[in-house]
Every structure is written in structure tokens, then in C-alpha cells.
Amino acid sequence: MVLKLYGFPMSTCTQRALLALHEKGVPYEMVEVQLHKGETKTPEFLANQPFGQVPYIDEDGFILYESRAIARYIAEKYASQGTPNLLPTADLKARALFEQAASIETSDFDQYASHIVMEGLFKPMMGGTTDKAKVQDLTSTLSKKLDVYEQILGKQRYLSGDNITLADLFHVPYGVLLKRAGADVLDGRPNVKRWFDDMTSRPSWQAIKSGSAA
Numbered sequence: 001m002v003l004k005l006y007g008f009p010m011s012t013c014t015q016r017a018l019l020a021l022h023e024k025g026v027p028y029e030m031v032e033v034q035l036h037k038g039e040t041k042t043p044e045f046l047a048n049q050p051f052g053q054v055p056y057i058d059e060d061g062f063i064l065y066e067s068r069a070i071a072r073y074i075a076e077k078y079a080s081q082g083t084p085n086l087l088p089t090a091d092l093k094a095r096a097l098f099e100q101a102a103s104i105e106t107s108d109f110d111q112y113a114s115h116i117v118m119e120g121l122f123k124p125m126m127g128g129t130t131d132k133a134k135v136q137d138l139t140s141t142l143s144k145k146l147d148v149y150e151q152i153l154g155k156q157r158y159l160s161g162d163n164i165t166l167a168d169l170f171h172v173p174y175g176v177l178l179k180r181a182g183a184d185v186l187d188g189r190p191n192v193k194r195w196f197d198d199m200t201s202r203p204s205w206q207a208i209k210s211g212s213a214a
Helices: 012-024 067-077 092-125 132-153 190-200 203-209
Strands: 003-007 028-032 056-059 062-065
Touching (some): 012 067, 056 067, 062 067, 132 190
Antiparallel strands (some): 056 062
């Protein structure tokens, strides 16, 4: 049976899982979950994702949720196809550098970028008012973090070395929304811009962005 991805195409976390599926060339069926209709809170959905969030996958009865876990699973199970070494497994040092980069993404990027996008973009969409001071404060902190990214990426193509990994791709779904949320922080750093443009020009993201991911 083909792998089923339960999610919402515009969801950043769903897009994170989609990136792994496209990079590895894994056939899948997209089962669209209508968030605005409360479908993530139904007993049927909660039986597979007890936190009531998207996405999760069902592969022949194997249920897995959390987008980064899904991406790692896909990259390792389908290691022999698609983009190589998205999750390094053969070399201990390469794996350690990957885990370091993955930790950077969660600790030094996502926790700021996701809140900027929520406050500056998603909150107004839901009828709320953006706290501009909060966005400014988060942007200031993220800018300092990206100054370090600029240094790292001045020495190598990607965060863990010269090969792209999931740790790089995990940045894309929130990164593309930062400017719309009021945080224009990527274009002014040449190494960061080169790195981010590299990822967003990949066929995987172009397919997701165009809405043809499913």
C-alpha cells in the first residue's frame, strides 16, 4: 500500500514532511485534513495523532507523527533512492555534524521564526492583531542568530558541510514566510541568501509551493 500523509498542504509542518517525500522520490497519497473544520480534534484523528496536529503518516499500518521524525524515517528507510545522505548514517562524524545542524535549526531558528510567522502573519489571518513589539524583539534575536549562520555558511555550502541534509531543508517552510510576517532577515546576508535560494529553487520545494505536491 502507498504511504498516506495526513496533513494540510499549506501547513508548515506538513510541508516539512513533504520535502522529505519529494527529495527521496517516495510515492504517497495526500489525505487532506480540514483544520478549519476541526478535523484534527475528531476521535478518529486523535486515535492516530493524540495531540491533534498535522501531519502524520500511515504506511501499511505504521503510524508516525511529528514532521521531523517523519522526515528522518523517510530519509533512512529510502536511503538508496532520491537525494543521497539527507540523513547521514554510514559515518559517525557526518551523523554527529548532522545532529548538530538539526539542533541549530530547532534551537536557533525555528523557535524564533515560527513565533514571528505566527504573530506577524497567521494571527492577523485569524482575526487577531499583530504585536509589533514582539515581532521586532523576535526579529532582533533571530538576526543575531543568522549572523552566526552567515559565518558558518561562509566556510561551507550547508549547515553540516558541503552536502544538503534534512537539517537545511527543515528551515524552508517558515523561512519563506518571514518577509511576509515583517522580518526581512535572509536577503541581507550573502551566504545565508545563497544557501536559502539554493533550497527554495529545488524541484521539491517548487512542487510544494505550486500546490502540485499531492
